[in-house]
Amino acid sequence: MTIPQYKPPKDIQDLLDKKEQQQATQRRRTAVLPKRSWIQRNPRLFQISFLTGSLLIFFSKPLYDCFIADPLPPLEVKANQRLRNYPVLLTKCADKATAYAVCVSRDLNVQHKICDTEFKEFLNCIRKSALEMKTKL
Known part of the structure; x- marks a missing residue:
């Protein structure tokens, strides 16, 4: 003969179930997990x-x-250095510059390329002296 299992009244059983559920949620919330960074x-x-x-x-x-x-270096300093070099470049090529100026003043017209050879000589002289001075035009 078996003994029947004890069943508490309904209100006590509800109270016990609620208490058990609270303990389960508390156990879930109090679990110690290591803190992890977002990385x-x-x-x-x-x-x-x-x-x-x-x-x-x-x-x-x-x-x-x-x-x-x-x-x-600041651009103004470089520009000023370059501007200081122009008179020196022109003095090194003074004879070519005067030949070009004489040709232009004689013919009074630069557009027909009459003084083209004098201009090319003057330009080459200035480029060569700029290379010697290690500067840009």
Whole structure:
């Protein structure tokens, strides 16, 4: 002969079920999990964003010019140096310049290429002296 199982009244059973459910949810919420950073949670996203950001910084011309490249001298200084060289270039080629000026003033017309040979000689002389002085025209 078997003994029947004890069944508590309905209100007590409901109270016991509710208490058991609360304990189960508390156990779920109090589980100790290690804290993980977003890098560990999303490693692929981190790899893609890090690689993209690094490449953008490395190949960015303004950032490269600001931080990595040698500083360029100010353009006004270079322009002033170049302007100071023009009279020196002209004095080195004074004879060619006067020959060209005489030809132009004699014929009073530059458009018909009458003084083309004198102009080419003058231009070649200036280019040659600019190379000797290591400057640009």
